[in-house]
Amino acid sequence: MSKTISSGVWPTMLTPFTENHQLDEPNLERLVDWYIGQGVHGLFAVCQSSEMFKLSLEERVLATRIVVRQAAGRVPVIASGHTSDSIEDQIEEIKQIWAEGIEAFVMLSNRLAAEHESDEVWKANAERILQAVPDVKFGIYECPYPYKRLMNPALLQWCVSTGRFLFLKDTCCDIQEIKDRLEVLNGTGLQLFNANSATLLESLKLGAAGFSGIMANHHPALYVWLTENWNTQPEKAEQVQDFLGLASAIEGQYYPVDAKYNIQLSGIPLTLTTRVKDAAGLQTHQRTLVEQLKRYSDRLLAELT
Template sequence: MLKPAGIIPAMITPFDESQNLNESALRQLVRRFIDANVHGLFCLGTNGEFFTLTMEEKLRVAEIVIEEAQGRLPIYVGSGCVGTKETVQLAVRLEQMGADALSIITPYFLTFTQQELIGHFRSVAEATALPIILYNIPARTGNSLLPRTVMELSKVPNIVGIKDSSGNFDNILQVLELCEPDFAVLAGTDSLILPTLMAGGHGAIAATANVFPEVVSSIYDLWMQGKPEEAELSQRKLRALRSAFSLGTLPSVLKEVMNMIGLPAGEPRLPVQSLTSSAKGELRIMMDRYMGEGVIK
């Protein structure tokens, strides 16, 4: 079964002027990631605006990414929905389409007990043979997978890892301590990629890799080569972009930066609006600095 590891970009979903899926742009982004030697692709996550997509749109995004990748790297697809039944239905369809693994976000809107969350994930795992990555992002969902809950779920044969986007490094440390070494712990907060690797984690599902995938991938590659100082230098290069995310509602900053460097991200889907002119000015200063330092060419 797939062992998740490395740097896996958390792909944006590009839209055209009418806020429809830009299929040619999506194919272009997949090819760019492959050329950058990332270790997998993750579509239909938070930065992919899964919450604004219809079921048909989700399936089409997954179909394009799988088709364009042509088996050259693992494709992780977000299939979490608010209800267990819908999540199972999507998971089954994605397995039939050829996804390599699924990322399942916690249910959202209501606050669920840990036992309810365990039941949800077990039901999905029983419905598919695909490897499953738990997705913990409590700031967005209002539900947190506690470390002991993760430990319990890690005993399910096809639940193989977790993307922890809690931003709480202690949470990552506890999961690493409680779970078996082959259970993949992936940072979902880009500022914690190297600390997670140093603690025994396996990599990251990273939003900043949309902008400079080579830089983000080098954090993992350099760490694996026994070059922690060089890996730290790469980690530091993410700071300015990470800090800039506060200039707008997710993923408006990420898409604007990509548009600035000629990548066809388009605008975020409403109700998220594009950035103000002052925010764009701040981003331009940041991007000029990145270009001057050779981080972005």
């Protein structure tokens, strides 16, 4: 394979909305600049954190266009967004989003076969897509919605054999499974990016390429520090890992509203509006937790740098 994806931190990007639930283009541009200012190595646009199942195809294409344009080559951009059920419709979605200049299109593992269908069905549908868009490079995201379909080592080996896959957003949250996957991927062009904060450091030691998870919307610079320094500053890396693992417990609180609140605290004037949750549902004590998390994150980063 002639091309690889940059290692490091790839945040699963949020989508800013106006108060009336329209795409907030100026704040999406500001958000791109904020991520890049935090030192991230790439941007994963139009994903589950972006509320892609609540975006029209026109909005998914527009969001991709804005992110690519605003990134302006400073970091690479990948994107997903094939939310349709039929493979034919997915191919059209892939074509339109790929045309915006992304590095790879990230396929959702659950879009290529129904929950009850076999890996053979998955491979057959994947092959249809690969043949329909021969110039596209791909990633895989084990998206939990509408159901989570994990990639076993044999299926990953098939993906490697195609020479078309560069990126795996791993959501298995199992360090032994991650180890087994990395043994298959070692020396190939397909790199594993862990989405689970608790297992991140151990996965980096095993050969994972980096992090691509929702907590990079809360304190991306700490994930950047860990992925860049874990091997040269092992004692500090253990301390940072302990914090990141514990802090990730906030994932179950009120995402993505709480992450938008954290970014508000960083000075980006986006609203708390989402299409998946009522912003008013972020309770006072939950706001306090986000504020405490940000203060502690900022102090820890200052100590490291």
